[in-house]
Amino acid sequence: MPSFDSVIEHGTFPDIDLPVNEPNLLVNSVSFKAAREKKEFKGADSKAVERVRLTNPILTISIDAFISTQAGLAAMHPGKEVTAGLENFSTAWREFDPTDGVLVFGDPEDEANLDDMVKTKFDVMHYPYVA
Amino acid sequence: MNLPAHLSAVFADYLAAADPAASGIPSPDRLPRLPIDAAGVKARPFIEITITESDEPAGHQQLRKLEMRVTLKAGIEPAAGDGPGSKRMSREQAETLAGKIRQRLLDTESLKAWLATLPESRRTGWALQKTPRLLNEERELDEDSRALDIAIPAKLLVLVSAGL
Numbered sequence: 001m002p003s004f005d006s007v008i009e010h011g012t013f014p015d016i017d018l019p020v021n022e023p024n025l026l027v028n029s030v031s032f033k034a035a036r037e038k039k040e041f042k043g044a045d046s047k048a049v050e051r052v053r054l055t056n057p058i059l060t061i062s063i064d065a066f067i068s069t070q071a072g073l074a075a076m077h078p079g080k081e082v083t084a085g086l087e088n089f090s091t092a093w094r095e096f097d098p099t100d101g102v103l104v105f106g107d108p109e110d111e112a113n114l115d116d117m118v119k120t121k122f123d124v125m126h127y128p129y130v131a
Numbered sequence: 132m133n134l135p136a137h138l139s140a141v142f143a144d145y146l147a148a149a150d151p152a153a154s155g156i157p158s159p160d161r162l163p164r165l166p167i168d169a170a171g172v173k174a175r176p177f178i179e180i181t182i183t184e185s186d187e188p189a190g191h192q193q194l195r196k197l198e199m200r201v202t203l204k205a206g207i208e209p210a211a212g213d214g215p216g217s218k219r220m221s222r223e224q225a226e227t228l229a230g231k232i233r234q235r236l237l238d239t240e241s242l243k244a245w246l247a248t249l250p251e252s253r254r255t256g257w258a259l260q261k262t263p264r265l266l267n268e269e270r271e272l273d274e275d276s277r278a279l280d281i282a283i284p285a286k287l288l289v290l291v292s293a294g295l
Contacts, residue, residue: 026290028190066190068290115196115288
């Protein structure tokens with residue numbers, strides 16, 4: 001046997017176990033878009049951005065899934081609050097904390113075909129400053 | 132669990148549970164329904180149910196796509212040496228019978244109701260997600276032995292428990 005190990009590791013490996021299934025949904029993918037509106041101010045002489053104001057932080061969580069049961073998120077009307085929270089957003093993501101603000105369900109698109117279960121895509125917007 | 136073999140036996144039993152008078156399918160003692168791994172001599176006529184894993188991606192780790200073939204294996208038209216107990220049938224009878232089998236497979240309400248009567252051990256861990264999608268029938272006739280196979284291919288979509 002060689003005197004050295006076959007595998008050498010340094011540091012720690014990320015422990016992110018996503019996506020996970022949501023109740024009534026078999027989740028294929030989840031994506032997070034953390035954004036702020038940006039207002040740039042250019043200097044009169046420099047013609048370059050000298051000041052930036054970033055406002056309105058919003059996290060948009062997009063989920064792509066098969067519907068296993070038509071209930072909960074799989075039957076929710078757009079615009080309603082997701083009071084039960086999301087399994088895929090159970091802890092803070094880029095400092096957006098699920099315990100702050102509200103989660104709002106939006107833009108569901110459902111598709112049925114002969115070969116597969118009904119597919120759905122939707123967004124959940126996290127507005128951290130909504131009381 | 133060997134899901135294809137398990138479902139093959141389940142569908143064999145479902146077809147066997149058909150009421151001969153209502154469904155037009157003879158009772159199992161006259162027309163055995165044999166799952167994929169049935170042992171013993173297979174004397175025509177009988178119905179063979181084979182299920183295999185599909186090559187198509189199912190889209191999720193808990194979904195499985197399977198391909199089922201329900202084949203009526205009949206002997207048609209009298210042949211030399213047939214005794215009075217011959218179980219041969221006419222071509223028309225075989226075609227009619229294949230149509231009845233197809234109807235039975237498409238009877239979603241009966242299938243759901245029958246599945247609910249299964250012992251828990253036979254119906255846990257998996258769930259059909261759609262009515263079996265039946266495709267065009269395929270026929271094969273052996274001219275010498277007058278053996279006729281009418282196969283009904285179908286696609287199954289099954290949700291399995293995590294870890295199965």
